[in-house]
Amino acid sequence: MAHFVTGAAGFIGSTLVDHLLTTGVEVVGYDNFSAGRREFLADALMNPLFSLVEGDLLDRAGLEAAMRRRYIDSVFHLAANADIRKGTADPSRDIEQNTIGTFNVLEAMRTTGIRRIAFASSSAVYGDAALIPTPENVAMPIQISLYGASKAAGESLISAYCECFDFRSWIFRFVSVLGERYTHGHVFDFVKQLRQDEAKLVVLGDGRQRKSYMHVHDCVNAIMLAMEKTGNKTNIFNLGLNDYVEVRQSVAWITDRMGVTPRLQFTGGSRGWVGDSAFVWLDPAQIFALGWRPKVTIEQAVCRTVDWLQANAWALARD
């Protein structure tokens, strides 16, 4: 038995691959290396249980061929265009990578007889959430970003496949994930800026945005627990800490950790960018009810991310 991981060379994907390999199962990784990094698979590639297929989600035949390499139990579909801010510059990125890509994964699964899928969705599907902390069954939201829309579309397709083709799905709405191998987001941007000029830090918005975060190991543990403990057709979980932090607080942690005292320059406005949510805090009651408890606080997750970026400056070279 093997598992199939799309986005296997990404931040969360490679961490999941490493975890799955520790359990002794075979893993087939699929990645187009648009954002993924071969360095993250250094350990996996030395493990005989792991095989890697370099391919794109838009190549459905390639996906199918990769899924036929082993007897696949579950697909962990993590590959996506994960940069929310770039959606408006090229709207086709989100629809192609996140919506059509998800459709292709589902079709490849259907034609190869695989029926279990875990999907990395996002708090972005809640738009400007009507209720905070936001439960999974909040009122139907209005989408405010192409990224959120493309993830919501992916969720819709997955649940329809569960009903129409007897799939089982686990849909995880992540808050922002931090930790080792982190490759984009505000901590990445801030550390990168401060390494170039420790005297100044440009912060998008007014710095009052409030966001929830979680560490990547807590994220992977939650995914595994939910798939072990639940078995409805479609199982939807918020994944995040029952906590949030203001950007200004995060800036303080990062600058303290780096030992710098930059002048802060705010670009202004309540949102970091068009389609940004100014307040993200998901209600994690459902995953807590399964017994999951995070081990890393938001402050610890921010600091560990800073430490890793400082120790792996090569990762900052690409944005």
Next chain:
Amino acid sequence: MAHFVTGAAGFIGSTLVDHLLTTGVEVVGYDNFSAGRREFLADALMNPLFSLVEGDLLDRAGLEAAMRRRYIDSVFHLAANADIRKGTADPSRDIEQNTIGTFNVLEAMRTTGIRRIAFASSSAVYGDAALIPTPENVAMPIQISLYGASKAAGESLISAYCECFDFRSWIFRFVSVLGERYTHGHVFDFVKQLRQDEAKLVVLGDGRQRKSYMHVHDCVNAIMLAMEKTGNKTNIFNLGLNDYVEVRQSVAWITDRMGVTPRLQFTGGSRGWVGDSAFVWLDPAQIFALGWRPKVTIEQAVCRTVDWLQANAWALARD
């Protein structure tokens, strides 16, 4: 000033075209004639205010070129794969025609500077609704059909374009629409069967499915009223009568109207097909609050549809 109608040769599209032309505006119609019928545009094609472009939603360049033919105020995006039942036979139909097609419409609008869109969505986006009658802000549903998923994805994309690119949208979640030029659905199927053999009628499911309906003229009037009276970024309305009918009742109206007494044969099960909702009744409070009142009851709509199909048997030739 002109309006642009996708699916202009369809049941609802051609009725909308005729209505718009009575108001004295120019109309550009776009249709690939996969389901649309040239006969429905017979009047429009004689009107100098109307022009028709034969093209597919998947041809984005063709869409753009068609939108550049006039100064377009609003796009009425009605083109879709509307046959819910066929989704499982070929999943790509719904995703291509309804999701990618909607994305192409949005992109063509963005590049040509058009910013107002009315979208024919569906009660199917509610899946098996958690609350009946179902209000627009019901809890986030789980999709049960590829059609519903593809329409939900279209809605998500549209609202994201409103936020990111300053569009205005009117999203209409229709119940099943009946009336003159009706080309698919249970009344179509039943009349077609009974004209071939008036002694027997096969009814999908147990006949206890409860569905809401509305007449196409009431539908078009509601669309025009909502666009006139509301102007939020994204405006979402249920469109349907505050009433529903059991399939068995509808069968009685149809057979009475046709003067036949067939033996009924039920295929069994609570749903008509995989992905069917056994009970659809939308809360129309929001469109009622704007002053809309339907003029045709469900019984009248069913009977008028039977009469039209009987008088236009050519329309039954294609499914």
